[in-house]
Amino acid sequence: MHGRITTSRFRPAWWLPGPHLQTLWPSLTRPRPRLDLERRRIELADGDFIDLAQAPVSGPRVLVIHGLEGNLESHYAGNLMLALARGGFRPVFMSLRGCSGEPNRLDRAYHSGASDDLVAVLETLSEDPEGPPLAAVGFSLGANLLLRYLGETPSPLLDRAVAVSVPFVLRDAMLRLDLGVSRLYRRHLLDKLKASIRRKFADRPFPLQVDLDRIHDFNQFDERITAPLNGFAGVFDYYERASCRAVLSQIRTPTLIIQAADDPFMFPTTCPWEHELGSGVTLELAAGGGHVGFIAGNRPWRPHYWLETRVLEYLENGA
Numbered sequence: 001m002h003g004r005i006t007t008s009r010f011r012p013a014w015w016l017p018g019p020h021l022q023t024l025w026p027s028l029t030r031p032r033p034r035l036d037l038e039r040r041r042i043e044l045a046d047g048d049f050i051d052l053a054q055a056p057v058s059g060p061r062v063l064v065i066h067g068l069e070g071n072l073e074s075h076y077a078g079n080l081m082l083a084l085a086r087g088g089f090r091p092v093f094m095s096l097r098g099c100s101g102e103p104n105r106l107d108r109a110y111h112s113g114a115s116d117d118l119v120a121v122l123e124t125l126s127e128d129p130e131g132p133p134l135a136a137v138g139f140s141l142g143a144n145l146l147l148r149y150l151g152e153t154p155s156p157l158l159d160r161a162v163a164v165s166v167p168f169v170l171r172d173a174m175l176r177l178d179l180g181v182s183r184l185y186r187r188h189l190l191d192k193l194k195a196s197i198r199r200k201f202a203d204r205p206f207p208l209q210v211d212l213d214r215i216h217d218f219n220q221f222d223e224r225i226t227a228p229l230n231g232f233a234g235v236f237d238y239y240e241r242a243s244c245r246a247v248l249s250q251i252r253t254p255t256l257i258i259q260a261a262d263d264p265f266m267f268p269t270t271c272p273w274e275h276e277l278g279s280g281v282t283l284e285l286a287a288g289g290g291h292v293g294f295i296a297g298n299r300p301w302r303p304h305y306w307l308e309t310r311v312l313e314y315l316e317n318g319a
Contacts, residue, residue, distance in 0.1 A: 002249070003277030008258070008286035010310070012293075015300045019262040020181050022290030026075040026305065033082045035072070037093070042124050048108075050121055051100035054092040055085045060134035061125070062089045062315060063158075065118070067140030067165075067292065069192040071099050076139055076164075076292050076307065083308040089315065092133065094121055096142070103200040107207050108230050112141050112170055113242025115149040122157040132157040135315055139164045139292055140265070143257075144244045150255060151247025151278070160254040160318060162311050165263055165292045168245040171236070172270040174218040182264045185291075190221060197225065245270075251278035256314045258307065260289030284310075 016022050037053040044050060053072060054061075062084050064077065072078050072093055084091040096110035097117065110117065118136075126132035136158055138146035143163035150156050167173040177186040194212045210224045223235035232238040240246075255278075261268050277283060286294070297304035313319075 001279045002275050003279060003281035003283065005274045005283045005285055008284045010286040010289055010294055010306050011296055012288040013295050013297050013303060016295050019260065019264045019288065019290040022288065022293030022295055023264060025295055026293060030075045030079065032073055032075070033078045035078055035081060042121055044120055046106065048097060048104050048106045050097065050117060051095045052092055052121070053095070055081060055090055057085050057090050059088045059090045061130065062091050063121070063133045063136040064091055064093045065136060065138040065142030065146055066096065066099065067142050068189055069099070069196065070139065070142070071095060079305065080137065080308055080311065083312060087312045087316070092125070098196060098200060111226055111230050111238070111242060112144045112167070113148055115145055115152055118145060118149045119153070126157050135160045135162070137162045137164070137311055140167065147244035147251065148242070148247060150253050151244065151250040156253050158253055160315065162314055163255065163257045164307060165265070166244065166257055166259060167266055168243065168272060169270050170239040170243045172266050174222070174239070176264070176266050178217055185265065186217060190215065190218070193221060245272050245276065248272055248276050248281060249278050252280045254318055255281045257281060257283045258294070258310060259283060260286045260294070262288050263291045265291045
């Protein structure tokens with residue numbers, strides 16, 4: 001028995017046509033809320049750490065996982081945390097290694113397939129009096145990581161999950177970001193990644209013989225930095241072993257994937273077929289919406305950030 005693909009009810013705002021306006025508008029214009037959050041550090045078995053930030057409210061816990069070079073300042077992060085808290089949940093934000101404002105201790109970094117870090121976080125949270133989180137919501141890289149966990153783990157510590165704007169095939173994402181307007185995203189993300197590397201190794205030796213200034217695309221970055229730092233044989237070993245599409249068929253946990261067919265981080269053919277989805281998976285496909293965009297509404301001065309509405313609806317009703 002396999003999952004299903006449905007047509008999303010989402011309709012892009014008429015004043016934000018096309019994938020790039022949908023993608024860029026919230027990042028450039030959406031106010032970030034000021035949140036009162038409790039900080040918590042999880043010490044990992046390998047000597048590193050993961051930082052969490054949780055809202056001081058009661059309710060079922062929901063883990064939120066950011067995307068590439070994301071953090072609590074990402075347009076989707078704090079706003080979803082606020083929406084979850086107002087909706088009766090207790091949101092917990094997971095900063096991937098090195099993304100909480102303090103470089104991580106080890107040479108290894110976070111990456112798209114680092115589901116072992118999610119395992120460590122969920123196992124630690126499950127030891128709390130309230131037990132494991134009800135659900136997790138992942139965005140982009142964090143969505144891929146979440147789906148890898150659900151597909152690899154025989155008994156996941158989650159009752160349900162939501163994955164938004166998933167790069168199902170990492171090689172496709174690398175190739176797509178080399179084309180057209182999407183090269184703007186490539187440059188922005190690579191600049192942030194390089195800056196993070198420089199901060200991390202400012203006070204200790206850089207273990208690789210690499211000139212960051214000569215890296216101009218993700219194929220080079222992942223071949224020369226991501227793969228060797230994280231134990232992969234090379235870029236295509238990393239892409240093959242970290243992409244989530246191959247494990248989707250194993251997912252039994254109720255899981256909603258929210259995806260736009262026009263996502264500028266991937267090709268339309270990157271989306272899986274229905275027979276590739278495990279029995280727990282619903283892939284909700286919208287014709288438009290960009291990458292972590294999904295902005296609706298008839299008035300530019302009152303945009304409707306549909307993603308939060310849909311995530312809350314699914315967490316409350318399972319549909």
